[in-house]
Amino acid sequence: MSSSPDRTSYDVVIVGGGHNGLTAAAYLARAGRSVLLLERQDHLGGAAVSAEAFEGMGARLSRYSYLVSLLPRQIIDDLGLRITLRRRRYASYTPRPGTDTGLLVDNQDVAATRESFRAVGAGQDADAFAELYERTGRLAEALWPTVTEPLARRSELRSRVDDSIWHDLVERPLGEMIEARLQDDLVRGVVLTDGLISTFARAHQPDLQQNICFLYHVIGRGTGAWDVPVGGMGEVSGALERAAREAGARLRTGSTVSAIDPDGTVSYADADGEYTVRGEYVLCGAAPQVLAGLLGSQTSGPAAEGAQVKVNLLLSRLPRLREAGVDPTAAFGGTFHINELYTQLEDAYATAAGGQVPAPVPAEIYCHSLTDPSILSPQLHASGAQTLTVFSLQTPHRLLDAATHDAQREALEKAVLDSLTSVLAEPIDDVVMRRPDGTPCVETKTTLDLERTLGMSGGSIFHGPLDWPFAEDDEPLDTPARRWGVATAHDRVLVCGAGSRRGGGVSGLGGYHAARAVLEADRS
Numbered sequence: 001m002s003s004s005p006d007r008t009s010y011d012v013v014i015v016g017g018g019h020n021g022l023t024a025a026a027y028l029a030r031a032g033r034s035v036l037l038l039e040r041q042d043h044l045g046g047a048a049v050s051a052e053a054f055e056g057m058g059a060r061l062s063r064y065s066y067l068v069s070l071l072p073r074q075i076i077d078d079l080g081l082r083i084t085l086r087r088r089r090y091a092s093y094t095p096r097p098g099t100d101t102g103l104l105v106d107n108q109d110v111a112a113t114r115e116s117f118r119a120v121g122a123g124q125d126a127d128a129f130a131e132l133y134e135r136t137g138r139l140a141e142a143l144w145p146t147v148t149e150p151l152a153r154r155s156e157l158r159s160r161v162d163d164s165i166w167h168d169l170v171e172r173p174l175g176e177m178i179e180a181r182l183q184d185d186l187v188r189g190v191v192l193t194d195g196l197i198s199t200f201a202r203a204h205q206p207d208l209q210q211n212i213c214f215l216y217h218v219i220g221r222g223t224g225a226w227d228v229p230v231g232g233m234g235e236v237s238g239a240l241e242r243a244a245r246e247a248g249a250r251l252r253t254g255s256t257v258s259a260i261d262p263d264g265t266v267s268y269a270d271a272d273g274e275y276t277v278r279g280e281y282v283l284c285g286a287a288p289q290v291l292a293g294l295l296g297s298q299t300s301g302p303a304a305e306g307a308q309v310k311v312n313l314l315l316s317r318l319p320r321l322r323e324a325g326v327d328p329t330a331a332f333g334g335t336f337h338i339n340e341l342y343t344q345l346e347d348a349y350a351t352a353a354g355g356q357v358p359a360p361v362p363a364e365i366y367c368h369s370l371t372d373p374s375i376l377s378p379q380l381h382a383s384g385a386q387t388l389t390v391f392s393l394q395t396p397h398r399l400l401d402a403a404t405h406d407a408q409r410e411a412l413e414k415a416v417l418d419s420l421t422s423v424l425a426e427p428i429d430d431v432v433m434r435r436p437d438g439t440p441c442v443e444t445k446t447t448l449d450l451e452r453t454l455g456m457s458g459g460s461i462f463h464g465p466l467d468w469p470f471a472e473d474d475e476p477l478d479t480p481a482r483r484w485g486v487a488t489a490h491d492r493v494l495v496c497g498a499g500s501r502r503g504g505g506v507s508g509l510g511g512y513h514a515a516r517a518v519l520e521a522d523r524s
Contacts (some may be wrong), residue, residue, distance in 0.1 A: 009278040010034045010250075012518060013266050015257050015294070016285030016455075018046025020497045022240035022251075023511030024283050026079050029247035031519055036277060037244070038255040038268050040455065044241050046285070047454055047461065048506050050234030050375070053312050054441040057433065058377030059369075059387055061312050062233035064445065064454070065461070066366055066389050069220030069227065070507035071236070074148050081239040085227035086371050090334030093326065095423040096120055096186050097339055097360075100322040103186060104330060122184035129187055132177075133224070135165050140219040143469060147502055147509060150483040150516075151471040170468070174211045175203025178342070188342035193364060193393065194218060198461045200307035200396040202349045203342070212466040216504060219469075226335075228371040236506060260284070260294040262490035281521075283486075283514045285497035286455055287463035295493070304499075305397045306447040306459035307352075309361075309412045311390040314433045314441035318367070318386050320425040329370060332386070336365035339419050340393070348394035357399060357412065360419040363392040385433065392416050397447040397458045405448050413444040463499030480520035484513040494518070 012028050014021045017039030029035045043049070047064035068085055076083065088107075095102035104116045110130075117126035142160040146152045158166050168177040174195050182188045192203055194217040195210035203210060218224040229236050244251060252270070259267040264279045284291045292299040318328040339360040348358035369376050369387045376385060392412075400408055421427045433441045447459020456463065467485075471477055481487035485501025486494045496514035497503055503510025 007277075009280075010036045011279065012036075012281045012283060013038065013264070013277055013279030014283045014285065014496065015260065015266065016046065016497060017041070017044040017251065017253065018285050018497060019048040019237045019240055019506060019508060020503060020511035021046075021283070021285035022237060022244050023075065023079070023508035024285075024496045024515045025249040025251065025511075026240060026243040026247055027512065027515035028518060029244060029249040030079075031515075033518070035244075035249040036279070037249060037251045038257055038266070039251070039253045040256045042253050044251060044253060045234060045237030047450075047456070048233045048237045050232030053443045054314050054433075054435060057314055057435065057441060058380045059314050059385070060232050060234070060375045061387055062229070062368060062389070063312065063443075064310065064450070065233050065506050066368060067226040068229050068236065068506050069225060070147075070216065070505040070509065072148050072507070072509070073221070075508045075512055079240070079243040081236075081243060083235055083239045084230040086230055087225060087227055088334050088371055090330055092190060092335040092337060093331035094186055094190055094337040094340065095322065097341065097344070097423060100324070102321070102323050102326060102331070103190065104326055105334070106330070117187075120186065122187050125182050125184050125187040128181045129191075132181060132191065133218075135162075136169070136218040136224060138162065139165050139169060139215075140222050140224055143215075143219050144222040147469060148512065151477060151485050151501065153473050154468075154470050155473050157470050169211060169215060173204040173206065173208060174214055178203060185341045185343055189340045189345055190337060192342055192345055193337060193340050193362075196307070196345065196393045197391075198306045198308045199466070200305060200349070200352065200394065202346055209465055212468055215469070216466065228368055230372045230374060232368070232372075232375050233506065240508070257294060259296070260291070260493060262295065262493060264492045280492065281518050282493045283496035283518070284493065285510065287457040287460070287497070288495065288499040289457040289464070290455055291488070291493075291495065295490070297489070302465050304457035304460035304464040306450065306456070306461055307394060307396040308447065308459075308461070309392040309395050309416055310445045311413055311416050312443040313388040313390070313428075315386045315388060315431045316433050317384045317431055319428055319431050322423070322425045332365065332367040332388070333370050336367075338363040338365065338390075338423055340364065345394060352394050352396055352399060355399070357415055358394055359415065360422055361392050361412075361415045362394055363390050363416055363419055365390050365420070390416055390420060397460075400446060400448045402448065405446070409444055409446050409449070412446060413442065416444075417442075461498070462504040463497055466504055467501050469502045480517040480524065484517040484520075486510070486514045486517050
């Protein structure tokens with residue numbers, strides 16, 4: 001094994017070229033540090049990429065991640081990122097299974113939303129639903145500004161919000177608050193879904209993973225709004241890549257890291273050979289379990305486990321709804337909930353915990369092309385074509401077996417599409433576009449696909465169980481890495497990905513925090 005073909009040492013070596021690794025590279029290079037980033041795949045961006053999933057059809061889909069809420073304005077401004085995030089008018093549409101009614105939550109029309117509650121038979125919950133999200137808004141106002149600062153203490157944040165809000169969302173299982181404040185099964189389910197994104201949990205789970213997931217889904221940008229990246233998620237990573245390159249960071253693809261030594265030595269290989277390079281600091285954007293393997297150590301804490309199946313579709317048009325009075329462009333313009341009643345979500349958890357795929361599969365839909373038609377070719381857009389992304393809940397990684405994965409993927413795809421069809425007025429297959437060879441434009445990614453392709457342990461998009469975005473009162477914060485939530489057992493090795501303390505989602509926060517920790521340590 002020889003020294004790196006570029007140079008023998010850098011101030012910082014970054015392992016992993018996802019959006020967090022690129023964020024760290026851009027910040028550190030702009031601060032004058034020499035930076036080498038090593039990415040195993042032949043392209044950068046990790047899970048935040050766009051791709052023509054259906055070759056020759058003219059649609060570029062956000063293949064893995066798809067919406068943005070947790071990316072702070074500060075990162076966009078600091079790095080001069082040229083990206084556009086577009087707000088969706090509609091929050092959600094939720095058909096009541098087995099009926100011709102559904103709940104449409106319109107962000108711009110309070111009266112219409114209230115009437116929809118009444119029409120779906122949940123009028124008694126309209127005020128309580130609005131009040132619940134007014135309360136989460138106050139929590140977001142208190143917590144969101146802290147995500148670009150060193151970790152605050154639990155007691156400090158608690159002092160900034162009403163005791164009842166803190167009690168309901170941070171101290172007690174989410175199910176208690178939902179059941180105490182809301183009566184309707186459908187309305188309860190709409191709220192619970194935000195606690196179950198890639199998180200296999202039940203409403204009353206004692207470890208409060210559902211609460212932590214819920215918290216991250218309602219605090220983004222201080223409002224909880226989830227925006228569509230114009231041009232697809234690849235535009236976000238592309239802007240970060242440009243910022244890193246323009247700042248002078250060295251970005252290498254096709255470079256597989258095989259080992260990291262706590263002294264800062266990184267071993268990697270590319271098509272031309274095997275090399276070593278040394279960094280004053282090593283930042284790892286891979287999952288903590290992957291980092292442990294590279295360090296030759298054992299992982300601590302619970303294993304990472306994703307709980308989703310993602311199905312991408314290209315449609316000739318939006319499908320017809322059972323509810324005649326709702327425009328499909330409104331229903332699909334926000335988050336479209338499929339078989340996500342509160343009881344269905346709880347039953348699905350029990351079924352999956354018992355080793356079976358839930359029937360029906362709870363899932364939700366995002367139609368990127370309604371908000372951002374630029375991802376379609378002019379011909380596709382003119383024809384009325386649309387994209388759909390279906391994201392299942394309560395389908396944990398433990399259900400998969402590598403030996404039969406292809407058959408399982410096919411069965412899961414069918415289960416997800418059958419669930420979708422069950423709440424429509426026509427089979428979804430009737431509006432799925434076909435390639436010239438007649439095959440449908442449907443692409444399914446399981447947690448095992450994510451593990452194999454992206455190196456995400458257990459297919460977890462968060463790289464493991466989420467943490468609260470604050471430190472406990474007795475937690476030591478005596479080093480820059482600990483203060484920023486990126487510490488490992490080794491002073492020169494930091495986490496810079498979704499597995500850092502506040503790094504989940506497409507936020508850049510893992511990379512931002514790691515960069516801040518390095519720069520702070522250099523000044524001390």
